[in-house]
Amino acid sequence: MPYTNELCGLCRKLCCEYKTEEPLKKHTTFKIGGSCKILININSSDTLVEILKFLKKQNIRFFVLGKGSNILADDNGFDGVILKISKDFSHIEKTGETEIFCTSGTSLSELCIYAMENSLSGLEFAYGIPGTVGGALFMNAGAYGGELKDVVTSAHYLNEKCEICSAESAEMSLSYRHSIFSENPDWVITDVTFFLNKGDREQIREKMNELMHKRKDKQPLDFPSAGSTFKRPEGSYASLLIEQCGLKGLNVGGAEVSTKHSGFVINKGGATFEDVIELTDKVKKCVYEKTGYSLELEPIILK
Ligand SMILES: Cc1cc2nc3c(=O)[nH]c(=O)nc-3n(C[C@H](O)[C@H](O)[C@H](O)COP(=O)(O)OP(=O)(O)OC[C@H]3O[C@@H](n4cnc5c(N)ncnc54)[C@H](O)[C@@H]3O)c2cc1C
CATH class of the missing domain: 3.90.78.10 (UDP-N-acetylenolpyruvoylglucosamine reductase, C-terminal domain)
Incomplete structure (x- = not known):
């Protein structure tokens, strides 16, 4: 591949971990999928911009992967670059009394635990959905009567020109397993802000445990x-x-x-x-x- 050496060099410069000819079955919960050319673990939004600019300039195919928990990957692999936005791009912060900001690689379950520890209610339904915040927003993930749409206020993303854009929840076309991001798969979500309600920590914990038991029982x-x-x-x-x-x-x-x-x-x-x-x-x-x-x-x- 003509671009691999140059891209690997860029990853090293940006301190991003990467792997060449990486089997996708190692990155999907289905444990299915052949190799991609390069898999890059994105570690910041600046890194993401640099790498996306490189890929677009050279017209290289790419796919954004979270935790791979809603992916069916072909055994023939992917002839392009996987941008893995997961634990290396994970940060959660309370930004208001009832507001939480997190980067898109944050694990949804970790976010739920953080909300519970801060006595914030609204995300109990999402505990146990095994994805990242970015993947969950893309899918408008939901369970037990709740969905991301109920708790998201805004998000930042990079559009097809690598410009940083923001969208309010109402602009995201959120509906059953659908979002403006699933309509535009070349956009990359970088962070999401959630609006929750003050609640009782023990009650929130109990609800989360109850729903987790249901999952283990039924799935x-x-x-x-x-x-x-x-x-x-x-x-x-x-x-x-x-x-x-x-x-x-x-x-x-x-x-x-x-x-x-x-x-x-x-x-x-x-x-x-x-x-x-x-x-x-x-x-x-x-x-x-x-x-x-x-x-x-x-x-x-x-x-
Ligand atoms: C055991 C099990 C139980 C599940 N239970 C539920 C459930 O109750 N409810 C539910 O809704 N889903 C459920 N899922 C499916 C899955 O966990 C969710 O859809 C989850 O939100 C996917 O997140 P992910 O990070 O794994 O995304 P991935 O599977 O990696 O990607 C999904 C899509 O999102 C896109 N994407 C990921 N990150 C970004 C980003 N930062 N920017 C732009 N696009 C991005 C990808 O390109 C891809 O198209 C379950 C899956 C498993 C394995």
Whole structure:
């Protein structure tokens, strides 16, 4: 690759960790995915700007990765650069009585704990969603009746020209697993501000623990997955439809419709990208034929 040496040199100059020919299966919770050309651990917004400018100038493909918890990556890998925005770009700060600012690589669960420790309520629903704040905003992640939309006030991001922009929550087109960022995948979220409510620390802790127990009880957390495999179709639930169609336990290669939670496709061992695609296609076809509902994949395909 003509650009790799130059890019590696830039990473060293910017003190960013990087790896060449890095397998994506090491960076996705599904544990699936071939190698990318270079994976760079972004460590600051200045670094991000420098690297993005380089990539854009040379017209190099890139993909922004958080914790890879909603990603289905191709076994053939990604012929470009992965900008990993995760723990090296993590900072949380209380910026007002009920306001928290954090950089986009912050773990969502760490943010929930920080809010709880500061007796701030509103993020309990998000405890246990295994992503970063940036990935959660991109997806408008949600659970147990809450979603990011309820607690986000504003965010900064870099647009396609590498300009720093800000957006208020109302400008983010937040709806079910959708945001202005999912409409513009070449924008990169750098930080997010949350508005919470004063609450009782013990009550917040209890709620978080209760929801975490529910997750452990209902979800197949012992196996790699990308969480819910299908979006919730309007008027029903994917897991209910899949169960009604008798598809629990259906498998292709190492991919299986979980017997614990039919909304999850799990990697029972050695599942490939193709296994998951073939299995999910079978599920979609059967659910459509038997119920008339069209299921749509929730994870983002990285190829
Ligand atoms: C066991 C399990 C349980 C889950 N439970 C839930 C749940 O209850 N509710 C729910 O909503 N989701 C759930 N998920 C899915 C997933 O955790 C969320 O979608 C999460 O918000 C993704 O964050 P991430 O950092 O892992 O993003 P990634 O999976 O790395 O990326 C997702 C998308 O966000 C983009 N992105 C990531 N960071 C940025 C950034 N800084 N700027 C711009 N774009 C960015 C990526 O390009 C990609 O398109 C679950 C997943 C698992 C494995």
